Amino acid sequence: MPSYDYPFNERIRTFLRVEDLFAKVLYNIEGSHEYQHHCALLTLLQILDIIDRSELRSDLMQELSRQRAVMDALQGNPAIAPQKLAEILNEIDTATESLRSENTKLGQTLRTNEWLMSIKQRAGIPGGVCEFDVPSYHYWLGLGEDRRQQDLKTWLSPLVPMHDAIVIIMRILRGSGSTTKLVAVNGAYQQMLGGSKPAQMLKIDIPDNVTCFPEVSANKYAINIRFNILDFTQKPQKYDEDVNFTLTLCNL
DSSP states (O other): OEEEEEEEHHHHHHHHHHHHHHHHHHHHOOOHHHHHHHHHHHHHHHHHHHHTOOOOHHHHHHHHHHHHHHHHTTTTTTTTHHHHHHHHHHHHHHHHHHHHHSSTTTTTTHTTOOOHHHHHHHSSSTTTTTTOOOHHHHHHHTTHHHHHHHHEEEHHGGGGHHHHHHHHHHHHHHTOOOOOEEBBBEEEEEEEEOSSSSSSEEEEEEOOTTTOEEEEOSSSSSEEEEEEETTTTSEEEEEOOEEEEEEEOOOE
16 A cells, blocks of 8 residues: 655654665666666765765764664564564675775765766756767666676765665664554644654555555654645645544654
8 A cells, every 4th residue: 555754853854855866876776777776876876965964874873883882782582583583683784894895985986986976067067968968878877787787886885884874773763653444524633742752654554445645744743644636736735634644753
C-alpha cells in the first residue's frame, strides 16, 4: 500500500532526501540508455548539493555510535534474537569504519573533478547540458553503456559509505514505532503529542483503493493530517470522505 514519510527535524529530512536520490541514482545506473545515465549523473550532483549544505558525516557517525550503544545494551536480552542483533551490530561497525576511513570531506573527490563541476554548473540552467553547450558531455554520453556505468560507479563510490549509514539508520527509525489504525473523519485527522521523547518522523500507510493522499503539518506538540484528491487542473482539493489509514510515530 502507498506509504508516506514525514520528518520532524532537518536531520531526518536530509537523510530522507539523500535516501530518495540514491535510490534514483542506483536505478538509473543499472539502465543501458544514455538518458538513464544522464539522469543518474544529474541526480548524483544533486546529492553533492545536499552534502555541501550539511554536516552529514558527523551526524551519521554520531547516530551510528548512539545506536551501537543502544544495541549493545540489548545483548543477553532473552527477547532479542542473538544472531539478528549480531548482524545489526556488524552492519553498524562496518558503516562506522567506512565513514571514519574517509579522510577528506564527503564528496571531495567529486568537487576536485573540474569536468564534473562544469557539468554541475551547466545543469543548473534549463537545457544547459545540450550538445552545443557542453560537447564533451555529449561525447561522454556516446562512449557506450559499459564505459558510462564504470564512470558513474567510480564517481558514486566515495558516497557509498554515507548511503550505507543512512540505510541502517532509516531502517532502525522506521522499525522503532508502534503502528496504530486510525480514521480521518471527512478526510482530516489531528493528534496531540506528548511524552518526554518526541517523535522524529511519522509514517502513513493507506489502502491501495483510496484515491487520495495525505498532507501533513506537524511539530513536537501536534500532528495535523489532511487528505486531498489530485486535480490536474488546479491545486489539490480536500477529500471529504472518511479515510482508514495507519500511523506510525518513529523515534531513534
